[in-house]
Amino acid sequence: MLTGKNILIGITGAIAAYKTLELIRLFKKNNAKVKIVVTPNALNFVTKTTLESLSQNSVDIEQFNIKEYKPEHIALTDEADIFIIAPISANTISKITHGVCDNLLTSTFCAFKKPILIAPCMNTNMWENPATQENLRILKERKITIVEPEVGFLACNAEGKGRLANINIIFETAKNILLPEQILKGKKIVITAGGTKENIDAVRYIGNYSSGKMGIALADNAHKLGAEVVLISTVEVKKQYKVINIKTAQEMYDAVKDEFQTADSLIMAAAVSDYRVKNKQDHKIKKDGTPLVIELIENPDILQEMSKIKKENQTVIGFCAESQNLLENAKTKIAKKGCDYICANDISQKDIGFSSDNNELYIIDKNLVISKIEKTSKQNAAMKILEKVYG
Ligand SMILES: Cc1cc2nc3c(=O)[nH]c(=O)nc-3n(C[C@H](O)[C@H](O)[C@H](O)COP(=O)(O)O)c2cc1C
Incomplete structure (x- = not known):
């Protein structure tokens, strides 16, 4: 179930540390890779040997054990x-x-930007202490997932709140974070990514600056949500879903047309060249001191063509990258192309758009209702687009 997932488990000096051995076993049983980091105090409660045996991985304790200069x-x-x-x-x-970053576990927390889940365990008085409660409130506000302790009989012979949550609940909460609800299960989604390249001769082409990151992020997230994904991309990537590598707009058109017939949806995130070279040369063109004139002819408009032939139950989403009058151009484009949604982004801003890892987008539907996705990573933006359209 969790094949390909890497789980980092941190253990601290709390009495329930021995229960984490069962959590490690559950992740291993579900094919996840487990790596463990402990505070030095945690080793008063569990041994390094046990943790290494169960995780089948080395256990890290030492901050200054620098491998390969990292x-x-x-x-x-x-x-x-x-x-x-x-x-x-x-x-x-x-x-x-x-x-505070005074040991490997706390330093790792500080540097960690992906999802974090914590499961507290402590004596009831420690749990109820205003400092602890205030700290937990702050962590919750910072989007840290907290699996609260249970009420029960505690190791200190007292009865109250503080017992580590059931290991299955911790495991299920983590699993839900790693594998979000499969809202696209049973759907086939075709996604294009990257910038097309139109050959001039054997060595030259007309291209654009699209990195393919947005289309690939959409494909990754659609896959996470359970869709059967077909990524038609100019960028070569190895994925767990089907990838068709193409170079030119015509090749992209042929692949999209073929795959779209059996798809529920098409997302055109690629930057497709409007033109191609009429007479491309098989050999390298040599300079001869005179100006080189290249005649360009129009490529098929994939978004418009697919919007024309789409059936009632098919959804087509286009992208428009603009450097000025973003929303006006996006509204004109959705009307002209006839697609269901347009995602518009402003490529004049350096920190979003083409090669950047971030994006800020407007999603415009057929009725010209606009929703904004604030600046975020392309991975997050992709998930938000999918949730908006299919959620
Ligand atoms: C037997 C024993 C059990 C303990 N259990 C807990 C516990 O369940 N929760 C907790 O917050 N602290 C507990 N402590 C106190 C912590 O071990 C102590 O605060 C320590 O500094 C935590 O270090 P760490 O957070 O760096 O791992 C316990 C201490 C002892 C001696």
């Missing part, structure tokens, strides 16, 4: 899809809330 806390953040700290002590809750 500090250990950074290496850990690169690989993991999620960071789960279970159990997390009152002490570590306090540290991570205030940005």
Whole structure:
């Protein structure tokens, strides 16, 4: 179920640390890769040998154990899809809330930008302490997922709230973060990505600056949501879904036409050349001191053509990259092309658009209702587009 997922589990010096052994086992049973980072105090409760045996991986404790010139806390953040700290002590809750980075676990937390889940465990008085509660409130506000402890009999012989949540609940919460609701299950979605290249001769082409990042992010997220994805891309990528590599607009047109027949939806995120060279040369053109004149002819308009032939139950989404009058041009484009949605982005802003990892978009529907996706990563923007259109 979790094949290909990398789980980073953090353990702190709390009495329920032994229960995390079961959590590790659950992730391993579900084919996830598990890496463990512990605070030095955690080793008073569980041994490194047990953790290494169960995770089948080395356990990291030391901040200054630098491998291949990459500090250990950074290496850990690169690989993991999620960071789960279970159990997390009152002490570590306090540290991570205030940005303290005094051991490998707290430094890793500070550097971690992907989803984080914490499962506290402590004596009831520690749990109820205003400092602990205030820290948890701040962490919740910062979008850290907190799996709250249960009420029950505690190791300190008291009865109250503080017992680590059931391991299955921690596992299921993490699984829901890693595998979001499959809203696109049973749907086939064709997505185009990248900039087409129109050959001039054997070595030259007319191209554009599209990196393909937005289309690939859409394909990745549609796949996560359960869709059967076909990515038609000028950028070569290896994915768990079907990828068709093409170069020119004509090749993209042929592949889209073919795949769209059996699809529920088409998302045209690629930057397709409007023109191609009429007489492209098989050999390299040599300069001879005279101006070179290249005649260009129009390429098929894939978005318009597919919008024309689409059946009632098919959805077509186009993209428009504009450097001025963004919304006006987007509204004109949706009317002209006849598609269901247009996602418009302003490529004149350097920190969003073509090669950037971020984007800010407007989604415009057929009735010209506009919704804005504030600046965020292309991965997040892709998920928001899919949720808006199919959610
Ligand atoms: C036997 C024993 C059990 C403990 N259990 C907990 C616990 O469940 N939760 C907690 O927050 N602290 C607990 N503590 C206190 C922590 O171990 C202590 O605050 C420590 O500094 C935490 O270090 P760390 O957060 O760096 O791992 C316990 C201490 C002892 C000696």
